[in-house]
Amino acid sequence: FYCKMAQREVHQSGWDSKRCVILLGVILDCIALSSCLTVRQSVRLRVGLLSEMNASDTDELWFPQRLDHFNGADGRVWKQRYFINDTFYRSGGPVFLMIGGEGPANPAWMQYGTWLTYARMLGAFCVMLEHRFYGRSHPTEDLSTDNLRYLSSKQALADLAHFRTVLADQMGFAGNKWVAFGGSYPGSLAAWFRLKYPHLVHAAVATSAPVHAVVNFPEYLEVVRQSLTTHSPECPQLVKKASDTLFEKLKDPKTYDQIAKDFRCVSYRLCPDALVFGVNELYTYPCVQLRREKAPV
Numbered sequence: 001f002y003c004k005m006a007q008r009e010v011h012q013s014g015w016d017s018k019r020c021v022i023l024l025g026v027i028l029d030c031i032a033l034s035s036c037l038t039v040r041q042s043v044r045l046r047v048g049l050l051s052e053m054n055a056s057d058t059d060e061l062w063f064p065q066r067l068d069h070f071n072g073a074d075g076r077v078w079k080q081r082y083f084i085n086d087t088f089y090r091s092g093g094p095v096f097l098m099i100g101g102e103g104p105a106n107p108a109w110m111q112y113g114t115w116l117t118y119a120r121m122l123g124a125f126c127v128m129l130e131h132r133f134y135g136r137s138h139p140t141e142d143l144s145t146d147n148l149r150y151l152s153s154k155q156a157l158a159d160l161a162h163f164r165t166v167l168a169d170q171m172g173f174a175g176n177k178w179v180a181f182g183g184s185y186p187g188s189l190a191a192w193f194r195l196k197y198p199h200l201v202h203a204a205v206a207t208s209a210p211v212h213a214v215v216n217f218p219e220y221l222e223v224v225r226q227s228l229t230t231h232s233p234e235c236p237q238l239v240k241k242a243s244d245t246l247f248e249k250l251k252d253p254k255t256y257d258q259i260a261k262d263f264r265c266v267s268y269r270l271c272p273d274a275l276v277f278g279v280n281e282l283y284t285y286p287c288v289q290l291r292r293e294k295a296p297v
Contacts, residue, residue, distance in 0.1 A: 059083070063166070065132070067139050067150060069158035078139040080159065081130040085110040090123030094177045094202070097164065098128035099193070101186035104135030115181050115205070125173065129163055131156055131186075156189060161197045183207035227287040247273075 065080040083105065096119055098109055109115075109128055119126050130137040133151045140147035160180070168174045178201045182190035187209025194204035210217070228235040249255045 060136070063129070063163055065139070065159055066162060069155060069162065078137075080132065080137045080139075080163070081105060081135060082163070083107055083110050083128045085116070085119075085126040088116070088119045088123055089125040092176065093123030093125060094179055095168075095173050096124045096126045097160070097178055097180050097201075098126065099160065099180060099182040099186040099189045100129055100131040100134065100137075101182065101184065101189075102131065102134060105130035105137075124179075125171075125176075127167070129160065132159055153189060153192065157193055157196055160189070160193050161200055164197075164200050177202040180204040181207075182209065184209065188213075224287040 061082050061084065062079040063082055064077045066074075067076040067078055068074040096115055098115065105128055110126065116126065118124065132139050132155065133143075133148075139150055164178060168176070168178075180190040180193045180201050180203075182188070182205070184207075187206040188211055190204040191206040191209055191211050194201050225236045228239060246259065249259060
């Protein structure tokens with residue numbers, strides 16, 4: 001039903017901003033309605049059921065982190081957020097380090113996830129470190145171009161190394177085996193952490209981790225196309241048509257404001273590229289991150 005509605009919109013002439021918004025909404029409804037239980041469970045984990053947790057389980061802890069690990073003359077420090085869960089720890093057990101990525105560190109990971117199943121089996125101490133510049137971990141006062149030079153995977157890996165070294169000394173974990181965990185970009189960090197600092201981390205669990213950095217990564221959207229095709233062969237073209245039309249409409253100041261209002265982005269004066277990217281993320285995320293092999297989105 002929804003695909004037929006989208007198809008009619010595509011074939012009709014006289015595209016205006018409202019029709020473009022409606023079409024994108026229809027496509028997103030299509031994707032949402034056909035999502036499987038796995039997606040709902042994953043979103044539940046991603047959002048986090050904080051209301052079910054005890055305050056003691058989600059206490060924010062703060063680590064005095066160096067701003068620039070590669071400039072000995074720069075002694076500036078900032079507070080980096082982290083969480084711990086010692087529920088399953090047995091003396092001599094491993095230390096599991098969950099690496100934060102391009103978003104706030106979600107305390108739900110201290111209560112849910114496969115890594116806690118492993119922690120229960122192996123008697124592990126669990127800790128999660130938030131990535132610099134995300135969530136509440138702010139190394140600088142603002143996001144100026146000059147300050148963003150401190151946002152890099154190289155600095156993030158050094159954050160992990162410094163955090164692991166100091167915490168191990170403070171908590172008596174210097175002799176324990178450390179295992180890094182992460183998925184997607186944090187998964188890459190986990191693998192690189194093991195590669196760059198093998199004396200600090202015994203193993204890495206890198207889930208869906210692209211370990212070879214490339215400037216252009218079309219394979220990501222290829223997975224999106226494959227996922228959409230499993231629902232309908234016409235679906236990828238409908239999405240492309242809607243996305244291209246939205247981009248063209250955003251170039252016109254007369255329609256930009258209305259579209260930004262429809263998508264509740266009025267607080268941010270984003271360029272057309274950025275706004276289209278944000279809208280597209282609404283469906284590319286479930287298509288790639290939450291997709292089951294050979295299963296429709």
